[in-house]
Amino acid sequence: MNRQNYSKYDFILKNINRHVKLNRSEIDFFCSILEFKTYKKKELILMPNKIADYEIFINSGCVKCYTIDNKGVEHISLFAIEGWWTGDLYSYISDKPATFFIETIEDSEIITISKQQKEILYKKVLKFERFFRTLYQNSLASHIRRINQNISFSAEEKYLNFKKNNPAIEKRVSQKNLASYLGVTPEFLSLLKKRLSNKS
Amino acid sequence: MNRQNYSKYDFILKNINRHVKLNRSEIDFFCSILEFKTYKKKELILMPNKIADYEIFINSGCVKCYTIDNKGVEHISLFAIEGWWTGDLYSYISDKPATFFIETIEDSEIITISKQQKEILYKKVLKFERFFRTLYQNSLASHIRRINQNISFSAEEKYLNFKKNNPAIEKRVSQKNLASYLGVTPEFLSLLKKRLSNKS
DNA sequence: CGTCTATTTGAATGTACTCAAAAGCGGTGG
DNA sequence: CCACCGCTTTTGAGTACATTCAAATAGACG
Numbered sequence: 001m002n003r004q005n006y007s008k009y010d011f012i013l014k015n016i017n018r019h020v021k022l023n024r025s026e027i028d029f030f031c032s033i034l035e036f037k038t039y040k041k042k043e044l045i046l047m048p049n050k051i052a053d054y055e056i057f058i059n060s061g062c063v064k065c066y067t068i069d070n071k072g073v074e075h076i077s078l079f080a081i082e083g084w085w086t087g088d089l090y091s092y093i094s095d096k097p098a099t100f101f102i103e104t105i106e107d108s109e110i111i112t113i114s115k116q117q118k119e120i121l122y123k124k125v126l127k128f129e130r131f132f133r134t135l136y137q138n139s140l141a142s143h144i145r146r147i148n149q150n151i152s153f154s155a156e157e158k159y160l161n162f163k164k165n166n167p168a169i170e171k172r173v174s175q176k177n178l179a180s181y182l183g184v185t186p187e188f189l190s191l192l193k194k195r196l197s198n199k200s
Numbered sequence: 201m202n203r204q205n206y207s208k209y210d211f212i213l214k215n216i217n218r219h220v221k222l223n224r225s226e227i228d229f230f231c232s233i234l235e236f237k238t239y240k241k242k243e244l245i246l247m248p249n250k251i252a253d254y255e256i257f258i259n260s261g262c263v264k265c266y267t268i269d270n271k272g273v274e275h276i277s278l279f280a281i282e283g284w285w286t287g288d289l290y291s292y293i294s295d296k297p298a299t300f301f302i303e304t305i306e307d308s309e310i311i312t313i314s315k316q317q318k319e320i321l322y323k324k325v326l327k328f329e330r331f332f333r334t335l336y337q338n339s340l341a342s343h344i345r346r347i348n349q350n351i352s353f354s355a356e357e358k359y360l361n362f363k364k365n366n367p368a369i370e371k372r373v374s375q376k377n378l379a380s381y382l383g384v385t386p387e388f389l390s391l392l393k394k395r396l397s398n399k400s
Numbered sequence: 401c402g403t404c405t406a407t408t409t410g411a412a413t414g415t416a417c418t419c420a421a422a423a424g425c426g427g428t429g430g
Numbered sequence: 431c432c433a434c435c436g437c438t439t440t441t442g443a444g445t446a447c448a449t450t451c452a453a454a455t456a457g458a459c460g
Contacts, residue, residue: 067348075352077344089341099345126326133333140336141289143343144277145299148267150350151383152275155416176438183351188416190440355448376406388448390408 008036012057012111015083019134020127029124033117039104046102051095052088054112056080061108062172065100066180076181079105079169085135105173155184156192208236212257212311215283219334220327229324233317239304246302251295252288254312256280261308262372265300266380276381279305279369285335305373355384356392 006013009031016022022030036059039045045063046052056063058080065086066076077100080086088098092115113121121128149158159182163170170178179189206213209231216222222230236259239245245263246252256263258280265286266276277300280286288298292315313321321328349358359382363370370378379389 067352069352073352075348077348077351089337089344093338093341100348122330126329129326129329129333130322133329133336136333136336136340137289138293140340140343141293143340143347144289147343147347147350148275148277148300150347151277151381152267152269152273174438181351185417186439187418187441190438191416194440374406385449386407387409387450390406391448394408 006031009034011059011083015057016131020131022125022127026125026127030121030128033113033121035112035114036109037112038109039107041104041107043104044101045104045110046088046098046100048099048101049097052091052098052100053095053115055085055087055092055115055118056102057111057113058082058084058086059109059111061110062105062169063102063108063110064105064173064177064181065102067100074180075183076177079166079173079177079181081169081172085139105177150183155182155188156196158182159189159192160196206231209234211259211283215257216331220331222325222327226325226327230321230328233313233321235312235314236309237312238309239307241304241307243304244301245304245310246288246298246300248299248301249297252291252298252300253295253315255285255287255292255315255318256302257311257313258282258284258286259309259311261310262305262369263302263308263310264305264373264377264381265302267300274380275383276377279366279373279377279381281369281372285339305377350383355382355388356396358382359389359392360396 006027009027012034013022013027013031016030037045039061045056048067060082062079062081063086064076065078065080065088066074068074078086086102088100088102090096091098091100118128149161153161159178162178162182173181175189175193176186179186182189184192206227209227212234213222213227213231216230237245239261245256248267260282262279262281263286264276265278265280265288266274268274278286286302288300288302290296291298291300318328349361353361359378362378362382373381375389375393376386379386382389384392
């Protein structure tokens with residue numbers, strides 16, 4: 001491969017490079033196991049009952065991960081934009097059917113790594129154990145914080161906090177989706193925003 | 201060290217052994233960086249403003265990790281019993297002051313690994329990257345599920361679900377602590393239990 | 401046995417939801 | 431380019447879930 005051919009890998013390699021430094025042959029092998037896929041807005045990447053035996057890197061665009069409860073209500077557990085990793089980790093680990101839907105919110109390009117290839121990658125390039133260890137560690141820290149906020153914050157506090165910490169995402173998702181992420185109804189989030197704008 | 205001297209390390213070594221196999225010299229080094237501490241019930245292991253530059257393995261007993269909000273209310277984000285790992289991961293990663301209290305619920309023995317020693321361990325015994333990668337990965341999967349349940353379940357569903365999946369812990373913590381973990385008031389949890397017992 | 405904390409009970413209140421309808425907005429086809 | 435359709439957002443009334451506050455009861459521990 002000449003340098004030119006790496007351009008489509010630039011973004012993900014930059015992501016890896018945050019935590020581990022790869023040499024040329026390691027880069028080559030890593031790139032060789034990646035699969036690119038493009039989706040239009042509102043397409044499903046994953047749905048329950050499929051096995052999610054891969055992890056997903058968002059190269060561009062925006063997706064939501066959600067479940068649908070027995071009343072047909074959607075509950076979004078995560079938004080992921082370009083540069084974020086996602087998937088259905090429980091399905092990935094257990095080889096059981098997924099419990100989450102993953103759906104694009106914008107036209108998106110994703111990169112997937114299959115579990116099988118990733119295990120080979122771990123063996124061949126040990127540094128990736130460190131990379132994913134760091135990735136999961138950081139992700140875990142932010143999920144712990146989110147749980148703490150879920151049990152201690154009011155809906156208004158959760159909304160203000162999300163807005164403050166994720167201004168980029170707040171602009172890109174609908175209010176309905178944001179309500180679902182915060183765990184409130186769209187009607188109530190609308191009321192909250194009105195109250196807040198009246199205050200100021 | 202003769203075999204006898206390893207006995208106090210048995211439980212944590214068994215824990216490590218779930219994911220990686222160590223040889224004798226790796227075991228020796230690992231054990232050499234561990235620190236044992238014992239606490240009586242209701243003692244604080246960690247409090248906000250201290251730097252949590254270590255991770256904690258619960259060798260015996262039970263602890264709770266919680267924050268206290270500006271109204272003085274306690275919010276428990278995790279219970280950990282023997283065989284579980286805990287800490288204040290955000291403080292650990294960022295080297296900033298902890299945001300969590302960690303307090304024993306029973307007389308407990310804990311093992312700590314300092315961040316500094318752990319980094320040396322990663323370099324010396326690469327397998328530990330794999331061990332902690334797996335540990336964080338599994339922990340992340342369960343935290344994602346918990347977030348999903350927090351935003352989609354009613355208090356009653358959260359309670360029944362906790363009881364079903366953590367019968368061992370439910371018996372060991374007070375109802376007040378469980379209420380705090382579920383994100384409801386102790387009074388309301390008491391009411392819920394009464395309603396449920398009337399149903400059956 | 402007495403003290404301290406946890407749990408239960410009940411009444412009043414507040415937060416967030418449900419249902420319904422209107423208004424706004426974006427995409428699509430004529 | 432405009433008109434229409436479907437979906438999102440807003441608004442409001444009525445309701446349900448969960449909290450607050452207060453007081454009584456039960457349990458744990460020295």
